[in-house]
Amino acid sequence: MSRRTEAEYDVLVAGGGAGGVGAALGAARAGAKVCLVEKYGFLGGAATTSQVLAYCGFFQQGEAPAQAVGGAGELVLDELRRLGMDGKPHMSETTGNWIILLNPEGLKLALDRVLEAHGVDVLLHTRVAAATRTADRIEAATLAGMEGRRRVVAEGFVDATGDANLSLVSGVPMRVGDGEGALQAVSAPIRVGGIDPDLKIDREAVKTAIARYNETGAFPIARTDGGIYTRVPGTGEMWWMVIDLPLPDLTSASFTHAERTARKMAHDYVEILQGGVPGFERAFLAQTGPQIGIRETRHPAARYEMTAEDILSGRQREDGVARAAWPVELHGAAGKPVYHSIGGPGFASIPLDALRAKGLDNLYLAGRVIGADPIAYGSTRVMGTAFATGEAAGIAAAAGLTDGAEVAGRVRELGGLT
Ligand SMILES: Cc1cc2nc3c(=O)[nH]c(=O)nc-3n(C[C@H](O)[C@H](O)[C@H](O)COP(=O)(O)OP(=O)(O)OC[C@H]3O[C@@H](n4cnc5c(N)ncnc54)[C@H](O)[C@@H]3O)c2cc1C
Structure with missing residues (x-):
């Protein structure tokens, strides 16, 4: 037709x-x-x-x-x-x-x-x-x-x-x-590599590491329950949704601020895992983006x-x-x-x-x-x-x-x- x-x-x-x-x-x-x-x-x-x-x-x-x-x-x-x-x-x-x-x-x-x-x-x-x-x-x-x-x-x-x-x-x-x-918050899911593919992730350890970080960390984590995570199918990586930021408006300045802040948070948060969660000692930040998640x-x-x-x-x-x-x-x-x-x-x-x-x-x-x-x-x-x-x-x-x-x-x- x-x-x-x-x-x-x-x-x-x-x-x-x-x-x-x-x-x-x-x-x-x-x-x-x-x-x-x-x-x-x-x-x-x-x-x-x-x-x-x-x-x-x-x-x-x-x-x-x-x-x-x-x-x-x-x-x-x-x-x-x-x-x-x-x-x-x-x-x-x-x-x-x-x-x-x-x-x-x-x-x-x-x-x-x-x-x-x-x-x-x-x-x-x-x-x-x-x-x-x-x-x-x-x-x-x-x-x-x-x-x-x-x-x-x-x-x-x-x-x-x-x-x-x-x-x-x-x-x-x-x-x-x-x-x-008012706009829904933006979030930046990240992928974390360097973990044992057979590791059963210990949520209690993730929560404890977050609580410890929140005492003095630069970017306190609102998802104190450990956030949402799963394995990325076909890889040994973990997918982790734990970075959230408010979005005040739709200006390029606000998006730039969100992207740059989320990037700092991603690096900080992987350090939390490295230092506090068994099996994550060699963890690294495998992937962010290409861009922040805009709801x-x-x-x-x-x-x-x-x-x-x-x-x-x-x-x-x-x-x-x-x-x-x-x-x-x-x-x-x-x-x-x-x-x-x-x-x-x-x-x-x-x-x-x-x-x-x-x-x-x-x-x-x-x-x-x-x-x-x-x-x-x-x-x-x-x-x-x-x-x-x-x-x-x-x-x-x-x-x-x-x-x-x-x-x-x-x-x-x-x-x-x-
Ligand atoms: C952090 C976060 C977590 C979420 N969690 C989930 C989840 O777990 N599961 C789920 O199902 N949904 C989830 N959502 C919601 C979902 O991802 C989006 O609502 C959904 O992707 C909408 O699909 P879409 O095709 O309308 O838009 P999008 O996925 O945004 O796709 C729009 C496409 O249009 C392209 N585009 C934009 N402007 C132009 C242009 N001018 N010319 C050409 N191309 C253009 C973009 O590059 C993009 O590829 C989440 C969203 C966010 C931000």
Whole structure:
């Protein structure tokens, strides 16, 4: 199928995180010619740019893992499995929720392969820098890449940039953070090497070392429970989420301060392990970044904003095109996450209108930029869910669809869950 006239592409997807990959797969499997544009040299979004090494949202809470995401997300898990990762649900020791553990290098390769197999044109090292529009449609995006700037015309667009960069340059109104200036804390997960692969990490020893550090250390640790840690699959390394910082605003100065402070903290904290936790005597800081983990920036105005009530009651809708299954996870105070479970059947329907930008008929939203109030956002932003909202946005963008029930049907035909 093609609606192209002078357009080079049926669908242009901005951003190559879970939302963007889901969107590109959804659109390509719906028959569209698709271009995906990513500013880094690899795909994966926060998983590969910020060491966020667990997919949340693929499964509901509960004693047994009930699947909440299929379709494009499942294709990615299949590719991970082909590359030797297990792609299976593991119960998080700290939160009691089901997650899928990731090896970031394997993930980068898996995402390259799955998009290549579906004929998606991927442009890395390329940023969506500007857009031209009429009153109600985006006409073209300006891409800033290695060869300079060029204009790409498409019929449909998906903003999967996490920071709403395509919506921003297209003039969509924005809410910053919770609308009153408060942003979720940033965190910098790190990888620690030099530990015995068979070591059973002693959480009590980690807690004691943190308590000792907090008496005089330069950067007291709010996660006095030891933080969240797991092994990085396929390596002898530990993944540790223990660095948290407040983000006062969206200025470059604040991001620079956060990056530099987190770096100092990372070095300090590995010393805590070296000096105080058995088995970590030869530990070293294996990896930070490439960039700090940013939970929240801008929220473009959508035609529907998911509400706290929708999520907490597990509201079901006929125009639901994806499932939000991850409990609301709020990081209002750095290092002190708060969780609220989802009611009803354990997931809430995400309607198509939450994926449609207000005022622009051919701009769809995927991943963490979908319409959600500050509480609902604590659930909808996770990466498993981002694959699902991406897939639905891509399917809708491929044919310019606006009817939620129709898109839901097409999502189900492609193996997605609504
Ligand atoms: C510290 C931290 C811990 C988290 N823990 C978890 C967890 O354990 N599990 C989980 O599932 N979720 C977790 N989350 C949430 C989750 O990582 C994000 O909400 C999720 O990655 C959103 O996916 P996305 O595709 O919308 O955006 P992103 O993953 O942010 O991807 C957006 C992509 O767009 C690219 N981009 C941005 N602007 C442009 C542009 N102008 N042109 C081209 N490309 C652009 C970026 O480089 C990036 O690759 C965590 C987040 C943080 C910060």
